[in-house]
Amino acid sequence: MSLKGLRIGYVPYDETLKRPGDRRRFCYYAARRGIKFEFAKPSETYDLVYVTHAADLTVWSNYHKGNAKIVYDFIDSYLAVPRFDKKGIFRGLAKYISGQYKYLQLNHWKTIQSMCQRADAVACTTLEQKQDILPFCPNVHLVLDIKSMYNQVKKDYSAGEVFNLVWEGLPHSINSFHEIRPVLSYLKKKHKIALHMVTALEYGQFMGKYWKRNTTDFVHELFDFDNIYLYQWHEQLCSHIISACDLALVPLLSTDIFDWNKPEDKLLIFWLMGLPTVVSANPSHSRAMKGAGLSMACQNQENWIETLEHYIRNEEIREEAGQKGRAYALKYNSDERILKQWDKFFSSVVS
Known part of the structure; x- marks a missing residue:
């Protein structure tokens, strides 16, 4: 051909x-x-x-x-x-x-x-x-x-005084954090956490082009804590920012069939960088987790809290999860x- x-x-x-x-x-x-x-x-x-x-x-x-x-x-x-x-x-x-x-x-x-x-x-x-x-x-x-543009690989799995969570995606997808907003509100009371978001700093609310809005304003309305850092998506810098964080998140809205049926692309991006990643248990994520031999797909808010606290507290299992995810992504993606x-x-x- x-x-x-x-x-x-x-x-x-x-x-x-x-x-x-x-x-x-x-x-x-x-x-x-x-x-x-x-x-x-x-x-x-x-x-x-x-x-x-x-x-x-x-x-x-x-x-x-x-x-x-x-x-x-x-x-x-x-x-x-x-x-x-x-x-x-x-x-x-x-x-x-x-x-x-x-x-x-x-x-x-x-x-x-x-x-x-x-x-x-x-x-x-x-x-x-x-x-x-x-x-x-x-x-x-x-x-x-x-996903070859995400070429930085995580080497150090130790966490500092602040535990750094990361997410990457288009601004309209930030809406998916409604699924775990109470989870993050709970965690911030028990742990020093920060959320890093790599995205576009401005977006169109209608048809992706019209009624421009600053992403920062949307984020501050959505979350009830201050340790949130936004970065303009840039191909050469994106993977450096992400790989410097401790753990990635991929929440999806279980009440929105369009959101819930998304593929595992974002999970695989984080895995290619060796980043341990906690995700919503939609069909694609669940299949990928099973293939990688990991149990980091969450079905409800209690499951999210339990899983995140488990990985926040243990450097060794973060490293194991990052390496297993990377091995799977390299083989299948x-x-x-x-x-x-x-x-x-x-x-x-x-x-």
């Missing part, structure tokens, strides 16, 4: 190609495999079009120029969200008003279904997503994000393994 020589159109998350969905997925693969592509235009004819979820799905789900193959990178769990969810009901309208969609389709669930039906292959990130997509496209592949997953994905549509 070779994509070289084909005219490939790519619909990016952002034309700067700096968004995680661009950098950590097809763009990285294309650079490593020497594949040329251009930004896709619906008026042009291509051999292959790669559609991200930021694309105008109302247009690309009806693209039939020439013999073009369509591949759809669908990394979120929108199909698992109930069809009459209050956010879902207005999502299609919001995308139309904002200009992301050319055509008004109020039923956004139906829009995604149509995109999956048009696609010759769909890439997703969890087994649960795959099962939701299969009724609409029989050619579905699991492909996680590339190396760059070469993910590149081969992309090879298989594209081979399924281009012979």
Whole structure:
């Protein structure tokens, strides 16, 4: 299989190609495999079009120029969200008003279904997503994000007077800390803790672009303690900040199916840096923990408190957890393994 020589159109998350969905997925693969592509235009004819979820799905789900193959990178769990969810009901309208969609389709669930039906292959990130997509496209592949930019590895597992917790992600995902806010409030009364958050310092509250807000303001409203430090995400500095901390957190909202069905990417990022990590026990996290031989996936707030206190108090088990997690991530989430997953994905549509 070779994509070289084909005219490939790519619909990016952002034309700067700096968004995680661009950098950590097809763009990285294309650079490593020497594949040329251009930004896709619906008026042009291509051999292959790669559609991200930021694309105008109302247009690309009806693209039939020439013999073009369509591949759809669908990394979120929108199909698992109930069809009459209050956010879902207005999502299609919001995308139309904002200009992301050319055509008004109020039923956004139906829009995604149509995109999956048009696609010759769909890439997703969890087994649960795959099962939701299969009724609409029989050619579905699991492909996680590339994580080689997180290259600093933790060596010293001793903790100082203040125990440093860390989290990394987009600002809107900070909302997931509602799941463990009482846990952190309890812990701060018994231990000197600090929370370090590597994220964007400003974000759009609507459609990711509009009604800009400072992340600091949101964080101070959410938490009831002061030892919180925010850092602007930077590829060269991110892993240095994270690996200097003692333990990572990945909470998810158990009441939000979209949040709860997220993949284990963030957990694997921390593990690649050798960082012990406590997570919510969603399906993806639970599978990864079982594979690594660890029990750090928490099902309720009492479980979070018990697990965090266990690791706060014991340097030896923090080191063991960090090393087990890193060994698992290196074996099952190396760059070469993910590149081969992309090879298989594209081979399924281009012979």
